Every structure is written in C-alpha cells, then in structure tokens.
Amino acid sequence: MTTTADLHTLTGAYALHALPDQERAEFEEHLADCAACADEVGELAAAAARLGLAVSAPPHPATKARVMARIPAVRQDVPRVHLPAPSRALTRRLGRWALAACVAGAAGLAGTTVWQHSRADDAGRRASASRQRADELAGVLSASDVTSRHVRLPGGATGTLLVSRSRDRAAFVASGMVVPPRGKVYQLWFDDSGTMRPAGLMDSHRATQAVVLDGSPGGSSAVGITVEPAGGSARPTSTPVALMELPV
Template structure:
C-alpha cells in the first residue's frame, strides 16, 4: 500500500471501516503525518455528531398503542377471484394480516434497537474524542510551559527517548521515536523513579513505534523515569528489566 493510498483512508478509518491490516498501516502512517491525523480526528467527531443528529427516540406510549391496535385493526384483504375463494380464506387472511403486522412491529423494534446501538456508539466515539482532545491539550501545555526542561537519551535498538518535565505543572511527557513493538500480549509501561521506588505512570500504545505520552500522575519529586515490558493491562510493579531509563533534567 502506497503513501498516496494511505492519505485516502481518513474517512474509512473514522467510520471503523478498515480491516485490521489497513487500520494498523494507517495508524503507522498517521503517527508521522499530522495532516492525516488531524483529518481523521475531525471526521470521527463529525461522524459522532451526525449519529446523534439523526437519532430520534420513539414516544414511550407508541409500543402500547401498536399492541392495542393489533387485535382491532384489520389489514385490507388481498383481492381474489370470488370463484376461487374458499370459505376459510377470510380467517386465513385475518391470520396473515396479524402475522404481517406483527412482522412489521418486529422490524420496527429491530430498527429501534439499531438506532439505540448507533446512538451508544456515537456517544462512545464522542467521549473518546473528548478525552483524547483533553489529553492532547494537557500534553501540549507541558511542552509549552515556560519552565519546561527536557533530556534525551538513546534507547535500545537505536530508539530515542526524550522526557520533558514542567515543575510548575508537576507533570512530565515522554516522547519515544523508533521503539520496537513489544511482543504479542505485552505493552510498554512507564514508571516514575521515586529515588529507587518505581511508581506506575501509565501505558504506551503497543501499536505505535513513535509516540508522545503524558505520564499519569504528578512528578512529585521523582528523579527520573523508566520503561519496562509488562503483560497487557500493565502491572502494579515492574516485572522485567527496564528497556529505557532516563533521568529527569535538573
């Protein structure tokens, strides 16, 4: 898949219409393409708003009204040749009419369930977009803080890690470039080094090799940070040797 092809996948990515292989390829591309990343985020937010705009909840009494009328409203009987009509055709028509109405009701209920599902998906997407935007704003605030200080270190396999610390905000950002993906079922976990005691600072995205992460929690006097490989979901304390150790700038 060429770079030109990847540029055209922003809409499909926003609508979750890509295969796993295409999604991973696009996410790798978007990590280095700010234009595609921004366009995909904007399209995702737009899709969420459109999903909310077309949703309309039925009146609570609608189901009761329909159920009450099933037994009293007859559908117009199909036209038949009187010569071929049998004495039982009227009863059979009434049964078929009720079945048809019941089928329509079931279909309407199914569509209602689909609308609720779409509404829930739209709300989830909107909440995820809101959280992502909030986290991005916080990350940018740390990087732009007047007292922000940074330190860069070479990591394993030629990767580079940079930590940025703002004392006034009591927050830190870790920026990794060129890291190898963790083994299957594993994830990179960040840690604050509280003078020898490691405190969890969140997880990195296992599908990205380049990422900027706002570390979870306050710096609170930590002297540095580390990165370890942990089981998916993270660990309460490090279970492996660190793949990266970076001291905080003075």
C-alpha cells in the same frame, strides 16, 4: 457538514489544534471509528512534538496570526472516486430490493437505534479522552519552563523526556520503538528514590509516539520503561528496558 472524504484530510490540522470547534467535533467523531486517521494523528503529534523541541523561543504573534489566517485557504485536495454507472437491469433490481429493505429496516429500527446510541456514547468518550491527552501534551510543550533530556534506547530507538514544573507534568516522545512481544506492552514508571510508581502505558503498535505521563513528576529522579502484560502492572515485573534521568 464536512464530508467523510474531507475528514480524512484534517489529520494534520487536528494534530496542531488548528480546527474550528464545529469541524474539530466532526473530526473527533470520525476519529473514533477510523484507525488510519488515528494512527496518522498520533504520528503527526509525535513529529510536531519533536520539531517543537528544537525551538527555544516562542513564535512572534504576527507570524502565528499569518499562519492561522492562511489555514482556511489552503486545503488538501479531496480524493476523487469514480464509480461506474449502474445498468438498467441493476436499477430495476435495486428498486425491488429497496422495498424489501424498507420492511426489514422498519423491523430492526428499534434495535439499531439503541446500538447507534451506545456506539455514539463510546465514540464521544474516546474523542474526549483523545482531546484531553492532546491538550495536556500541548500544555507541556508550550510551558515557559519546560526542560528536556534526549536519550538513546535499545534497538536504535531514541527518546526525549520533557518536564514542566509549573504544570507539574512530564511527557515522553519516542521514535523507533521495537514492537513488544504479543500480549505485552511498554509501561512507564516514575522512580521515587528506588520505588517505582506507575506512570502510564505506551501504544504497543506505534514506533513513534508522544505520551503525557500519568501523575506528578515531583519527588522523582528518573523515568523507567519496562515490558509488562497487556493492561499494565502495579509493580514492575521485568528488568527495565531503560531508566532515564529527569531533566533538571
């Protein structure tokens, strides 16, 4: 069983799909309740995507094998937390409190069990969705026919569009995005000969992120970004922040 302290050190390995199945499952359960780790995973995934764009040739199988073999042997140091020893008076009080806590805990056990089961189901769904998005992004980046187009966005931000026709998917990697107004969100659109088709929402709290667009890029010539009410819109309600031609 991996400790909570250990789990905080696994963000990089998770973003690179380098965790064994059991450790990945434990980390995804932790990820559902740890906003700091979720933010770090998102930033690392986006950084890995940008670095991957600079490599046009796949790594040699022997190189990958050596790197994967080293991963279990190179681990980050576990944070050391020093807690003061409890006083004797505190220890005696804790004994009385423990008895009272046992009585109260027994009374509330049924309700707590139901709440924990619901929370576990919700965490499992979020972890599954996160894993699916990461797998889809990795699929686009590793596709043999992936093409890309780099663009400059308002406010000094930059973006990269990636398309894999064989996988029929597109992705967008953004860096330096300005936080939208409160209650608003960036929404992506496929431009189908002038008709804008919803392609998903971006995370309003992250300046750097990688997003796999919803739907097929087939029949589209460009991707647009608009500022929409939280939750998104069926049709654009604002002037596009950017309209980017899809790479050929």
